[in-house]
Amino acid sequence: MRCELDWIKSRARLFPKDRAVVDSATRMEWTFEDINNRAEKLAAYLLEMGVKRGDRVALFAPNDISYFDFLFACMKSGAIFVPVNWRLSEEEVEYILEDATPTVVGVHDSQATLVEKKKDYVIVPITNAAYVDGLETSVKTVDQMGTESEPLAMIYTGGTTGKPKGAILTYDSIRWNALNTIVSWNLCKEDTTLTCLPMFHTGGLNALSLPVLMAGGTVVVSKVFEAEQAVNDLIQYNCTIALFVPTMYHMMIRTEAFRRATFDSMNVFLSGGAPCPLTIYRAFHQKGLQFKEGYGLTEAGPNNFFIHPDEAVKKPGSVGRAMVFNDVKIVKDDGGECPAGEVGELLLRGQHVFSFYWNNPEATQESLQNGWLHTGDLARQDKDGFFYIVGRKKEMIITGGENVFPLEIEHWLSSLEGVNEVAIVGLSDNKWGEVVTAFVSLHSTSSLTEEDLREHCALKLSRYKIPKAFHIIDELPKTHVGKIDKKALQANDVNQSSSHHS
Template sequence: MDRPWIRHVPKGNPTNVEIPEISLQALFFKSVETYADKVAMTFFDQTYTYQQLEKMIYSVANSLYNLGIEKGDRIALMLPNCPQYPISYFATLLCGGIIVQINPMYKANELLHVLNDSEAKVIICLDSLLPIVGEVKDKTDLMNIIPVSFESDSKFNELLIDKGHKLPEITIEPAEDIAVLQYTGGTTGRSKGVMLTHYNLVANTIQSYGTSQININTGEEKVLTISPLFHVYGMTSCMNFTFFIGGNLILVPRFEVEQTVNIIEKMKPSLFMGVPTMFIALLNYYHEEKQFDLSCLRTCSSGSAPLPVEIIHQFNNVSGSNVAEGFGLSEASPVTHRNPVEGLQKPGSIGIPIPNTDSKIVDLATGEETLPNGEVGELIIKGPQVMKGYWRMEDETNQVLRNGWLYTGDLAKMDDDGFFYITGRKKDLIIASGYNVYPVEIEDVIYKHPGVLEVAIIGVPDKYRGETVKAFVVLKNNASLTEEDLIQYCRDRLASFKVPRSVEFLQELPKTAVGKILKRKLKEQYS
C-alpha cells in the first residue's frame, strides 16, 4: 500500500508504536506506579494525586463487586466531567465490567433504549438526573441506582469507604473483552452500541501519544478537559491520554466561556483538546471582552466536527500554538487522523493517519477499488483501534467491517502528500457542536405530533456550532402550529443538541417520482 503521509510524520514522532496486550486498567496502574505523587485530577479547588485516585478506584471496585457485579456485567455512567467519572470508569473495569456511556442530556426514551439494549445492571448518575432514571427504571434490568452529588453526601460516597473486601483476580483478554459500549446514533433510528475492547482503547491511547510525543513533557502536562468524557473523543483524547502521560486532568463539567477563561488564567493548562464551538467562543471572548493570555496552550487539538480554517488561523495568531485538526469516529476509539504537530500542516484537512493506521479512499459502488489521489470516494480505515463490532447487531457490523477495513460512511479525498479531506457524508448525519445528530431520530419525534403531516430534517451551516438542525414541516389540514410550539415539543422529548433551531413550514416537500423526500433539494433551496 502506498503511504505518502509517512514522510510528513514529524521527526521524533513514531510511524508505528508498540501496543502491549494489557487491559486498560493495567495501563492506568502503570502510570500510578510512575507518577504516584503527581496530581492526576483537578476539579475546581480539589486535587487528587495518582495514588489517591488509585485508592478511591479500588474502594469503589470492591463496593461494586460486593453489589454482585461480575465480569461482563454492564454499568452505565451518566455523569458530566467530574472526579466520580474516572473513579467509576476504572472501578468498573477492575471488576471486569463493561462501561455503558450515557449522555446526561438524554431524555427518557433515549435513556430507556440504551439501558435496555445494554441490559445495564447499575447506573451511576448525577443526583439531578434521578427523576429521569426513575421514570424508566421499572422498564429496565437496573438493580442499583447510585446517585452522585456535588453538594452533599450521596450513595456514591458510601462506595468510597474501604470496607476491607478483597477484589478477586479478574482475567482480561484484551483483544476480546469489551471495555466500553459507546452508543452512536443509528440511521434507522436505533442507536448502536460500539464494542470497544481493552486492546482498542489501549492502542488508541498510545497512538494518540505518538502523534504528540515530541511536544509532551510526561508527568508535567495540565490538560484542559471540557470535552465530555461520556463522548468517545473526551474519553480517549482527554482522560485516557492524560493518565497515560502522567498529566493533570483539569475537569470542567460544562463549557461556559467566562469560566473557561478564568480556568485558563488560573491553572495555565498546556494542552487543550476541544471542539470547534469552544475555539470559536474563546476567540469571540478574546476579541469582544478581554485579551486574555492563551500562550500557556502549547498544543491544541480540535475534533468531533470540522473547524473552519479562518478560526484555526485566528486562534493560532492569538495563542501562539498550532491547533492540529483531526478526525475520528466512535467505531475507531475514536482517533484515526491528525494534522502533524510540526512541519507540514494543511488547515481544512483532517491531516494524516496516526501511527499503526492505514487509510484509503475507495469507490462508492463496490467499496473495493482504491481511487486515485484527488478523487472523492468513501474513507476506509484499518488499525488496532477499530471496534470489535456493534453490540448484538451482526448485520450492521458486517456492513461496516469488511476484510479488516472499517467503512466510515464519510466522503473524502486524499492529496499527493497523503493528507485527507472530508467532503461530505454518505448518510445524512448532522454534527452540531461536536455531537452526532441523526435526522431520523428527530423526524420520528416530530411525526408523533398530531398536527404534522410530513417532516424533513437537514443540517444547515452554523458559524458557531458547525452545523445546526433545521426542520421542514407540512401541517395537516386545519392544524395550527407555530415554530415556537414545535421547538418546545422537541425540547421536551430530545436532548438539547438534537432540537431544531429553526422550523420552516411548507405546503409540500420536494419528492422523487416514487415519493421519496429530496433533502438535497431542500438544502439547495432553503439552507
C-alpha cells in the first residue's frame, strides 16, 4: 500500500485518536483510525464481491459518513468512486447507471427507490452508520490500489444537451487539489468545517472536506441544509472555515440565529457555486466577519484561486489570484491572452485538473487543449492581477448552486403540442443567484396555460430545472439573423408578470 496515495491510512497511523468526522444530526464521531478501519473493511468487501481495479462503485446517499467509507475504500481497492446526484430525475439516474455500469452500488435507506429496478450490480444497503459492521468478508489483504494517474472518482456534471458527463478525477488530481488548498489557504489540524453542500458535488466532497481531513482537521457532516441549524452547528462545533453557496447565505443571514451569533471560532466564510450578491458581503462585513468567494468546477479541483479576506473587502466580487500549484489565464477567441480589463474565456492548468470525460472523447477534446482546461466561463483580470468571473460563455444557468442547461428544458417544452417557440433564460435573483425563467409563444389554436407548461416540465425534469416563472408572449424577439434574442428577454425582465411566479 503506497502511503503517498493512501493518505488516510497515513493520517490514521500518525494521529489515530484525533477526531476526523462528526455527524451533525446524530452527534456520532469517528477518529482517523475509525475512518481508516471502516474503509479497509468496505474495501475488503468490494474485493469479495469481485470488484476489480477500474470497476465503478456508485453511491446514492444524503451527506453521510458513507461518502468517506466509499471514497477511501475505492482508493484502497483500485475501484472508481461514483457519487450520484439523488436529486436527478429517474431518467437521468438511469442514464448515469447505464453510462457508469457500476459493479457495486451503495444505497442509503432514503434513496432505495431510485435503484431498486436494476439488479445487475451488488447493492450495499446503508441503513445507518453501523452498516459496515455487517459486511462479511474473508479477504485479509487489500492490494489493488491504482497509480497516481489512474481514475479514483467520477463525478457527473451537466452536459450542454442535458446529458450528464462523468468527469474522471485521478488519485493525483484529488490529492493535488487537497494539497494545493492546504498550502494556499493555510489549512491545519486545528481547522473544523461544516459540510452542508451535497457531497455528490465536487463542492461538498473536494472543496473543503478532503483538504481539511488531509490537513488533520475535522469535518462535520450535515445531511440537510437548514439555515438556522447551519448557523447553530457552526457555533456548536467551533468551526473555523466553511463553504456555502450564495442561496444558502441568503437564507442564513435572515435568521435570528445569525443576527445573534458572533462566530468567535470562525476564521473565514467562503462562497462558491455562483457569483455572490454584494448584499451578502455586506451582511458579514457589518458583523466584522471575514468573507470571500472562490471559483471552481468539477473538472478542476474545484479550488483554483485564493484571496485574503482583507483584499476581498477592497475588491468585492473578485476570486483573487491563482493558488500556489496551478496556472490561470484569460484568452480571446483567437487564443491570444487578454490584457487587464478585457473579458475572455477562463483557462486553467494544474495537476488537479480532470483527465477525461467517461465515454465522451469529443467533449474531452473540446475541454482539454494543449494542457489547458477551457472552462467555458468568462472572466477578466484587473491591473493588480485579481480575477473576476463575469459570466458563462455558454448559456448555463446556476440556480441555488445547481447547474441548469436551457437547451434540455427548451427541447422538452417544445415537444408539447401547441407550443410554438421556447426560450429559457436565467434572470438574476437575490436568493437563488438566478431563477430559471421560460418565455413561450403558442400556436394560434392553442389553449395551453402556464399550469399546463409547468405540469409538462414536471413529467421529466428535476425540480430545480423546472422554470420558476412562465411567460406566455405572442412572439419571441429575434436578432437580425433570425435567432431568438435571449439578451433582449433578459434585458426586458417581465416585471409586470411577477404574479406568474410559482
